[in-house]
Amino acid sequence: MDPEVAAAMAPIAEAAAGTTPPPPGDWQARRVALDEMLATMTAAWSPPADVTVGKMLATAGGATPVGARLYRRGGGQPGSLAVYLHGGRMFLGSLDMYDPICRRYTHLSGVPLLSVDFRFAPEHPTRPRSRTATRPSPGQLS
Secondary structure (H helix, E strand, C coil): CCHHHHHHHHHHHHHHCCCCCCCCCCHHHHHHHHHHHHHHHHCCCCCCCCEEEEEEEECCCCCCCEEEEEEEECCCCCCCCEEEECCCCCCCCCHHHHHHHHHHHHHHHCCCEEEECCCCCCCCCCCCCCCCCCCCCCCCEC
């Protein structure tokens, strides 16, 4: 393994050592475990001072609003925008959990980043073929 990758992964491996994975189907315990793992991984990171974060809500058709955050590096110029949809298999993760990663990406790349949350299952079951991440129409972000 690359030494830099190994060094970055070491806190995760240390935090996971001796733990027992949650049993299948225990989604609440899996959420807690992932929150703790990412918190351990990013605990030593300092937020870059040159990144600003705008918090927003996206709404569509009267459904539960979905949070979003727009990250920009100071002095940035108009241009491209990256959209970040965090992982989590529709029941894990959050904007807060991935905030340090999004700040770091924006700081290092200089590219504005829109991080979009999603509605969790099982709290918000979806209809077959429905989509949470869709292109917003003008005025949907507030």
